Amino acid sequence: MLDKTQDAPAASDAGWITLFSGGNAIHSLVLSGGVALHALNIYIVTTVMPSVVRDIGGLDYYAWSTTLFVAASILGAALSARLLGRAGAGGAYAVGALVFGIGSLTCAVAPNMALLLAGRAIQGFGGGLLYALAYGVIRIVFPATLWARAIGLISATWGTATLIGPAVGGVFAEYGAWRTAFWSLMPLTALLAVLALSTLPRRTSGTRGPLPLTQLTLLIGIVLVLSVSGTRMAIGEQIAGVGAALVLFAMLVASERSAAARLLPKGALDPRTPLAALYGTIGFAMIGMQPEIYVPYLLQELHGRSPLVAGYIAALMALGWTAGSMTSAHWQGGRARKTIAVGPVFGLAGLLTIASFMPVISAGFAAIALPLCLGIAAVGFGIGLAWPHIVTAVYGAAPAGEEEKASAAITTVQLFAASLGAALAGMTANLAGIDEGTAQGATSAAIWLFGLFALAPALGIIAAVRAGRETANRHMLNQEMD
Structure with a gap:
């Protein structure tokens, strides 16, 4: 059967204005607000942590501030479906905001690093809940015609936080007011909890059973x-x-x-299912992004860029994600499904471009700045282009009765793959010689990091093609049944 939505938007496709009108506007504010709170906190705290250590000590445990936060975020994401089923959307968001607020308060008053690390773990758990709940609640509060746009809004929120967070954190750090950075999150957290309780549905699905x-x-x-x-x-x-x-x-x-008692929905680990292919596409995309953590260092060491300039060039990846999501979020039918396979192509091209130009130091930075920046942005753009439609495809591929678990698994897979990719990136960089502290070591690391990690989007293309084919088959089957 011919897919009549291949080239044109569906007649029922709603405009962006619908997402920001009436009750949808409040729901959009709550969902994007929860993501913004989690994302801003990540970038603000990363910026103020040196000030924290200078004030209360604990340099030996510096890295644990991020380690515990990430681990707790993944745990929160994994448990978000159960919380959503038991407390409803409004109650779940309020609980997530409350936990996040308790963690922020603990960090704000911490007299030593031990208590601050406890606060960071609590913050991470609450933030993981809020981030994962956004994907679960989208399919509850919005009609299907708005799902991709709502996901695009979440992507845009995260990308904006990438720019704003370090700047806000820098202001607090500049004036030695790191505690105020945590206090400043409290009013936003309280407002989020009130809005969620008063506007989001309180219906529960009665999810029970062992953890x-x-x-x-x-x-x-x-x-x-x-x-x-x-x-x-x-x-x-x-x-x-x-x-x-x-x-x-x-x-x-x-x-x-x-x-x-399963953590993931049925079929998530069966390579023959579209759900496994979609999660695989997400995982490979996130692994392929992780060399980004070395972009600021390599720009400073190889090309003499200032920390500020290097940081914002690295942020082009997050901005590319936002641009990609906002570009494709309104696409429908076959055009939308194709983005699932096209997205990793941008990632592959971007990483190979970075591997080609980042090590070039003889020509001067002006000669390689444009292709290098385009390569960095392309990695994020490819993920963002496909992201709204990968997530909506997960909604469609979820087994009956496990929609909430499938939605929560998006964030679990995303965060887990990012942790794995970051560890592999660190190991690759050190094996390539970056720990030598020399230009030769940094050059070698740039080649190996971005060249080797290009395998991730290459594998992602294979998974994405399979996911896209299965999604198209499912769509055609649904049309025939209608």
Whole structure:
């Protein structure tokens, strides 16, 4: 059967103005507000942490501020579906905001690093809930015609936070007011909780049953091992850490397949299903982004850029994600489904471009600035282009009765893949010689990092083509049934 939506938007396609009108406007504000709170916190705290250490000490535990936050975020994301089922959208958002607020308050009053780390873990759990809930609640409060646009709005919110967060954090750090950075989050958190309780649905699905404790324990163990190994400079320790994480991951897969209480929806680990292909596309996309963490360093060491300029050039990846999402969010039918496979192509081209131009120092930065910036932006643009339609495809591929679990797994897979990619990037950079602190080591690291990680979007193309084909088949089947 011919797909009549291949080239033209569906007649029922709603405009952006519908997303910001009436009740949809409040829902958009709550969902994007939760994501903004989580994202701003990440970038603000990253900027003020040096001030924190100078004030209360704890330099030896500096990296744990991020490690515990990420691990707790993944745990929160993994449990968000259960919370949504039991408390409803309004109650779940209020709980997430409350937990985040408690964590922020703990950080604001912390007299030492131990208490601050506890606050960061609580913050991470609340933030993970808010971020994952956004994807789960979209399909509850918006009609299907607005799902892709709402997802695009979330992407735009995250990209904006990438620019605003460091600047806001820099102001607090400049005046030595790092505690105020945490206090400033409290009114926003309270407002989010009130809006969520008063505007989002309170209906529950009555989700009950045992928690997948074994899988959750293994998942957090993997993230902690990867995070710790990423902070080690010794190559042997990094390799051992990644190896241990892979063993734990194999145990997680085996446990998930045999457990009565599952962490992921049915079919998520079966490579023959469209759901597994979609999660694979997400995972490869996130792994391919992780060399971004070395972009500021390489720009400073190889090309003499200032920290500020290097930081904002690196931010082009996040801005590219935002631009990609806003470009494709209103697309429908076959055009939308094609983005799932086209997105990784941009990522592959972008990483190969960075690998080609980042190591070139003899020609001067002006000669390579444009292609380098375009390559960095292309990586994010490709993910953003496909993202609204990957997420909506997950909604459609979710088994009956497991829609909330499938939505929550988007964030779980996203954060987990980012942790794995960051650890692999650290190991690759050190093996390539970046720890030597020389221009030759940095050059070698640039070639290996971006060249090797181009394999991730290449594999993502394979997964995305399969996901897109299965999504198209499902769409045609639905049309025939109608």
